[in-house]
Amino acid sequence: MTEASARPRFGTRLLAAIGEPIVLPGREVVAIARVLWLTIYYAFADRIRWREVLRQCYEIGNRSVFFISVVLGFLGMILIYQSGFQAQRIVGDLQLLGALYVQMLFREFAPTITALMLATRVGTGIAAEIGSMVVTEQVDALRMSNAEPVQYLVVPRFIATVLMTVVLSCVSLVVAYFAGMFAGAAFFDINPRTFFNPTLLIWGDLYIFLMKSFAYGIAIPVIAAEAGLSAFGGSEGVGWATTKSVVNASLAITFLDFLLSGVGYVFFFS
C-alpha cells in the first residue's frame, strides 16, 4: 500500500474535522459528569471520613489564604484605580464608586476570581496528586484492596473544596473591599465613610454570590479529579493531567459565570 492510499479520502477528513470539535469535548463532559455522579453517590452511600475531610480543608483552605489575599488585594486596587479614572472622565462624580464597587464584588469578581485562582492552586494540586497515584499504580492497589478510588480519594477533597471555596470567597470579598477602600482613599481622596455605601446591595446579590461560589466549588474538584483519574503514562501523563485540569476548570468557571450571571440578571435584577 502506498503512502497516498493510506490517507483517508477528502470527504472522510472533512467529516472528521467537523466532528472532532464536537465529539471530543462531548466525551470530556460525559467523563466529568460520570465522576460527579460517582462522587455524589459515594458521598451519600457510605459514611464520610471527617478526619480526612478536615485535613483536606487545611490543605486546601489555610494554604491558599495567603495566595488568594495577595491576588484579590491587587485586583481590588486595580479595579478602583481603573474605574475611578473612567468615572472622573465620563461621569465626573465619584460618590457612587464605593456602592457600585461592592455590588460588582458580590456579583462578579469576588467569587469568580477566587474560583479561577483555586482552579490553578487547588485544582492542579488535586490533579497532580491523583494523577501521580494513578501512574504509579497506587490507585490500582486501592481497587485491589476493595477500596473505591472515587470514594477514598475524591469524596473528601470534594467536600473540603466546596466548603473552602465558599469560605475563601468571603475572605476575598473582604480583602478586595478593603484594598479598594485603601486605593480610593490614596488615589482619589475618597473618604472611607463615603466609600462604605451598601445602599445599592440587594438580597439578590448575596444569592448570586453564594450560588456562584457553590457552583464553582463543585466544579473545581470534580474536573480536577477526572483529569487525575484519566492520567496514563509516566511523568508525561501527570503533566498532561494537570494541564487538562486547569484548562477544563477555567473554562467551566467562565461558562458557569456566564450562565449564572444571566440567571441572576433575569431573576433578580430586571
Add this chain to the structure above:
Amino acid sequence: MRRILGMIGTAFMGAAHEVGGMLILTGQVLRYLVPPRLDPMETWRNLYKVGVKSFPIVVVTALLVGAIMVIQTGQMVAEFDAFGLLGWGAGFATLREVGPVMIGLMFSGRVGANNTAELGTMKVTEQVDALRALAINPITYLIVPRFVAIVSMMFLLTVIGNLTALLGGAATAQALLGVNPQLFYASIAEYLELADLMNGLVKAWFFGVAIAVVSCYFGMSTTGGAVGVGRSVNNSVVASAVSIFVIDYLLTWIMK
C-alpha cells in the same frame, strides 16, 4: 518566636531563590536573542503549538467574557436608562482590564502549564542532559523558541480575543437588553480611545513575558519523577497567576 522568624526567613529565602533563578533565565534568553540564536524549526513548531492550538480556547473565553461584562454593566445601564454608555462600560472593562487578564489566565493554564509539564518531563527523564551531552545548548534549543512563541502568540491572541469579546458583548446586548449593535458600536467608537486598546495590548505583552519565563523556569528546575512534574506544574500556574495580577497592578499604575 524563633520558629516564626525561621518560617518567615525560609519563605523569604525560597522566594528570593525562585525570583533570582527566573531573572538569570531571562538574562540568558535575552543574551541569545540579540543577535537571535535559536533553532528555527523548533521555533516554527512552537509557534504552531502555542498559537494555533490555543486559538479555540481563547475565542471561547473571550466570547464569554464579553457577554459577562455586558450582563454586569447592563443592570447599571438599565437603572440609569443610559443605553448609550453600554458599549463604553463593557468595552472599556474588556479592552483595558478583564480581556487581557482573563486571556492571560487561560493562556497560562493552557500553554504555561503544558510548557512546564513538557520541560519538566524532559528534565526528569534526563533528556535535557542528553541534549547537553550532544553539545546542543538547551537554552537555544528548548527555551528561546518557547519564549519567542509564547510572547508573540499571547500578544496576537489578545488582539483576536479583544475582537471576539466585543462581538460576544454586542450579541448579548442585543439578546438581553435589546440594544442594537449599531448603538453598541457607536458607544465604543465615541467614548473609547486608541490608548485604551494599546494599554490592554501592552499588558498582554508583559503577561506573555511573565508566563514564558515562569513556566520555563519551573519546568527546568523540576526534580523527582512524576510527582515532581505535577508539583512544578502546580507551582508554575500559581506563580504565573500571581505575577499576572502584580504586573497588571504595576502597569495600571504606571500608564494611567
